[in-house]
Amino acid sequence: MPPATTRSPDEPAPRQSRPTMVAEAIKAWVMEQGLKSGDRLPGEAELIERFGMSKGTIREATRILEAQGLVRTRSGPGGGTFVHEMSSDRARALLSSYFYFRDLSLADIYQVRRALEPEVAASLAGKLSDSQLQQLEDIMAGYNAPARTAEEEREQHIASLSFHATLAEMSDNPLLSFIIAFVTRTLSDLTVYRKLYDPPNHALWAEGKTYQGDLLRALRAGDSDAARTTMVAHMQTAQALMEAQEAEVVLRLTV
Known part of the structure; x- marks a missing residue:
């Protein structure tokens, strides 16, 4: 094109x-x-x-x-x-169509995530209700153990990204919420159609689980600095592991 x-x-x-x-x-x-x-x-x-x-x-x-x-x-x-008020799902679908031929890279996506998600996490520290914190914990419960199959890995990866979209929705800034939800959905779609979930990546699961647990503790304690620092490290580690996974998939397809 x-x-x-x-x-x-x-x-x-x-x-x-x-x-x-x-x-x-x-x-x-x-x-x-x-x-x-x-x-x-x-x-x-x-x-x-x-x-x-x-x-x-x-x-x-x-x-x-x-x-x-x-x-x-x-x-x-x-x-x-x-x-008629357009639903957020329809708005994201229309925006996805715009980016369909843009060939977004993992670096493109994580550049946005690194810029926005740490600040959202910091802004929410100490402000979430018990029910909101429980909602985040319930999402994490869906990937308590490492995936045994590629299909389980795919589902866990999507669930893990929904943790971030859900956290963003708890922000009182609707623009930030929408952008982060769109970016995480885009990453989820990219993971699926590039098959970055196969084989299961236990390092990505373990690191993600640890960071999300640390983040929840910082949010509950009202420690905005710890929440920001944890999310920064989470994004950096996730990007590195995802890019390594993508390189492995590309290599496997070319040999």
Whole structure:
């Protein structure tokens, strides 16, 4: 696949189509009006008058918004076009499609994890409830023993990454939560389709289990410095072990 082309800073941005411009105008209007998920948009005739566009343009703009997951159209009695809140799963799926051909590396992923996850861990030290800490412990219970098969390794790796996504969701910063959940999901997908779980990596399991245990103790004790330091070491060790695993898989496939 040819590399993506980049636009010069002096080059004008591509001109948007009328439906695209109207879709953006509708989004801005929804924000200005403070509409929430489930609120009905004005009827087609009112949109035509408000935005001064043809019926065809308004309908195409609505289809664009629906494809983006921002509105939902229902037919029949009580039907119409309604504001719709996109789920985080759908947002991550759309973002995954963008990165599908970007050939992300483990180094790309861990660069983001090293930058964000230690700070999230530090910010949550001493702030998690007993039920939240128990939720993290329950996830760890799913990989108490090292995997015996490649299939068990795959499931344990996914569960271990869910520990990090769950911890991020406990942050009061929704952007950080979303980014970390997306990155861990991307790493999980990469592990599966590159088969980095075969053969089972007992060193990765043991190191990960130890670091997560230390992290939980720091979170419970309210020690933000220890939580940050532990997560930094965890990310560095995990990256090294994962890259070694990937090199072994590549070597096995080429001999």
